[in-house]
Amino acid sequence: MRHRRARQDSRGCCVSRKRPEAVAARGAAERLAATPRPPESALKDWISSASVRVKPSLTDFDLSGNAGEFSGVQWFVFGHADEFMSHPALRHLDMPQRNAVSAARLAHFLDDMTLTEHRIVNVAAQVIAENRLRAYLPERLAIDALKLYTDEGYHAYFTAQASRAIRDRFALPVHDAPNPKIAALEALVAGVPAPRRDLAWFMVGFVGETMITKAIVDTMRATAHTGLLALLQAHLEDEWQHARYFAQLFGLVWPQLGAADKAFFGALLPTIIQAFHTWDEAFHRHLLAQIGLDSAAIERVLAQEGSETRRTAHMRSRCGNTLQVLERSGVFKQAALRTVFVQHGLLERDSARGGRAARAP
Ligand SMILES: [Fe+2]
Numbered sequence: 001m002r003h004r005r006a007r008q009d010s011r012g013c014c015v016s017r018k019r020p021e022a023v024a025a026r027g028a029a030e031r032l033a034a035t036p037r038p039p040e041s042a043l044k045d046w047i048s049s050a051s052v053r054v055k056p057s058l059t060d061f062d063l064s065g066n067a068g069e070f071s072g073v074q075w076f077v078f079g080h081a082d083e084f085m086s087h088p089a090l091r092h093l094d095m096p097q098r099n100a101v102s103a104a105r106l107a108h109f110l111d112d113m114t115l116t117e118h119r120i121v122n123v124a125a126q127v128i129a130e131n132r133l134r135a136y137l138p139e140r141l142a143i144d145a146l147k148l149y150t151d152e153g154y155h156a157y158f159t160a161q162a163s164r165a166i167r168d169r170f171a172l173p174v175h176d177a178p179n180p181k182i183a184a185l186e187a188l189v190a191g192v193p194a195p196r197r198d199l200a201w202f203m204v205g206f207v208g209e210t211m212i213t214k215a216i217v218d219t220m221r222a223t224a225h226t227g228l229l230a231l232l233q234a235h236l237e238d239e240w241q242h243a244r245y246f247a248q249l250f251g252l253v254w255p256q257l258g259a260a261d262k263a264f265f266g267a268l269l270p271t272i273i274q275a276f277h278t279w280d281e282a283f284h285r286h287l288l289a290q291i292g293l294d295s296a297a298i299e300r301v302l303a304q305e306g307s308e309t310r311r312t313a314h315m316r317s318r319c320g321n322t323l324q325v326l327e328r329s330g331v332f333k334q335a336a337l338r339t340v341f342v343q344h345g346l347l348e349r350d351s352a353r354g355g356r357a358a359r360a361p
């Protein structure tokens with residue numbers, strides 16, 4: 001009887017002859033295994049963690065307590081970190097007045113946040129969700145933008161409710177003047193040539209979503225009201241995921257951009273960071289007039305708060321996370337781009353290390 005010898009592969013393992021279709025199937029499986037798996041989305045646990053899913057009680061937000069309690073108790077934290085409240089022109093204010101000023105600023109922050117959620121971040125989320133960046137992102141990550149879109153709608157809702165409750169409690173007038181930050185961001189994207197506009201919205205979403213956690217943390221530090229803290233904490237937890245999601249997307253998009261796109265968007269990014277920190281002088285002028293400051297004192301406060309030094313310091317204190325992602329993605333390896341960030345006061349000149357995030361104050 002003829003003995004049929006099995007072939008041996010280079011490692012000495014036996015392999016048997018296969019039919020051509022079996023070989024082809026194995027080849028396809030090997031190619032599939034060799035293809036890098038799309039990264040796992042930062043929003044993969046959204047169903048069990050997003051506040052819109054697990055914290056419906058946030059829709060019931062209200063400021064309980066009587067009016068005297070709210071005006072006479074220090075439920076805003078007045079620290080040295082808050083340079084506006086520490087200005088000499090405001091030193092004479094008593095606690096109810098200080099609470100009223102802080103309440104107006106908090107309502108302004110919350111109104112700004114509500115607008116930012118649906119007028120800015122959700123426009124970026126739409127661009128991704130409609131798969132308009134399909135050249136750079138896998139479809140699964142694009143679909144996940146709808147989770148973020150849903151979150152932002154919920155945040156806008158409970159944030160607007162909190163703002164209204166604060167305005168009711170402190171009898172604050174509605175401040176419905178145009179928001180200069182929203183206008184600046186929309187004008188910035190409108191100025192980008194149409195073929196690059198989807199990517200510009202993506203960059204705006206990336207910058208906004210990697211900076212918002214710091215803004216929420218700063219507001220939490222200045223607030224002593226537990227109901228409000230719970231609301232901000234829920235928002236913060238969602239935004240940690242959003243920041244991770246956008247950082248992940250940026251890490252996928254940036255390396256795929258051509259040299260011209262890298263030059264264009266690398267120069268656009270610092271202007272986006274700047275636009276996000278557009279100073280609302282009209283609001284603060286109105287607020288200072290309301291508490292009875294004379295025009296000379298108002299100008300002194302505005303000159304200090306609106307100064308380039310103060311604005312740059314504020315911007316730097318908020319964008320550390322964004323700059324870290326840019327550094328990780330290799331943006332600052334390009335000397336020309338690093339220079340643009342240095343010119344905007346976002347990076348320190350450091351020829352030895354090739355650029356380092358400017359130190360926050
Ligand atoms: Fe949000």
Ligand SMILES: [Fe+2]
Nearest residue numbers: 152209239242
């Ligand atoms: Fe977000």
